[in-house]
Amino acid sequence: MKCVFCGGKLKKENVTFTYEDEDKYLFVEDVPAEVCTSCGEKTYSPSVTDDLLRFARNEFQPARTIEVPIFNFVERV
């Protein structure tokens, strides 16, 4: 299989998937993906994509929780 964006070679790798939706932000670690060795684009299989949506719907408990500081560039104190 080749990268759909640049035609580069893909290699299997476990990556961290990031989900962002308004005030919701989550990371899923150790996700099996095909990563392009040229442009870095990540491709997930259909079954992995289905599972990732289940994480986004809070169907699982997080393994751990981290605190993320939010800064404002204009209103910095």
Ligand SMILES: [Zn+2]
């Ligand atoms: Zn690529």
